[in-house]
Amino acid sequence: MRWRGRERSDNVEDRRMSAGRKMSLGGGLGGIIIAIIFIILGGNPKQVLQLLDPGNSIVQTQPGQKTTQDDELTQFISVVLQDTEDVWNKIFKDSGRTYREPKLVLFRQSVRSACGFSSAATGPFYCPADEKVYIDLDFLEQMLRRFRSSGDFAMAYILAHEVGHHVQKLLGIMDKVDSQRGRVSQRKLNELTVRLELQADFLAGIWVHHAQKMKNILEEGDVEEALRAVNAVGDDRIQMKQQGYVVPDSFTHGTSAQRLKWFRKGMKTGDPNLGDTFSTNNL
Secondary structure, three states: OOOOOOOOOOOEEEEEEOOOEEEOOOOOHHHHHHHHHHOOOOOOOOHHHHHHOOOOOOEEOOOOOOOOOHHHHHHHHHHHHHHHHHHHHHHHHHHHOOOOOOOEEEEOOEEOOHHHHHHHOOOHHHHHHHOOOEEHHHHHHHHHHHOOOOOOHHHHHHHHHHHHHHHHHHHHHHHHHOOOOOOOOOHHHHHHHHHHHHHHHHHHHHHHHHHHHHHHHOOOOHHHHHHHHHHHHOOOHHHHHHHOOHHHHHHHOHHHHHHHHHHHHHHHOOOOOHHHOOOOOOO
């Protein structure tokens, strides 16, 4: 992804000066892509690491320690955040709305948000209560250092997906889904959550479409990397890998095919109006 030398967002809050922790990583180049995208599916990074590296090789990060690569990742993620701001400011303005930019919080080990206390095992997440995206950048840095691979577009996709949740918050979509908690069955709530996540995939694709037009961000292989990764880690594939069978009623993020479909649709059309995952039976 082309990002060096470009404008960075000021909406970054650095909370990484906390205690270090141990990480277990493995699985080769394919492993890093699967692990990175699996986080966005709501998976526990510790489960990913156990699946990819049963041998439990350890990498230690000391309290408050920052590396050159860590700082580079901070710069990178700040550039991507700026790109999301530029794209969504334009899209909202074109539709007569005002885009309220989210804050990005970088943390290590644990963090407290308006949504409660979260450990590194939570993975990147969006908290609608404070309208902030939280990313354990140290976890990503450890993976990249271990595998000596850029993997930058996969990380950009993670951020774009979480910002997609922020867009849903601003449009009132997230609140509508949340209002159904306790009013519908768990099966129905899971279905609504799948639709919410697929729409966030669509919105991530929207970002790719417009960022490419506005800034020519893509390098050869970026899109293919993301498509391969998303295809590998749908709810169906994760369940099959973890337990050997699939339980569709328990899905919360969608199958690989569904995630690919909606990401591709957003990336191809660039039209936010075509991403209503709640009104269609054909996910």
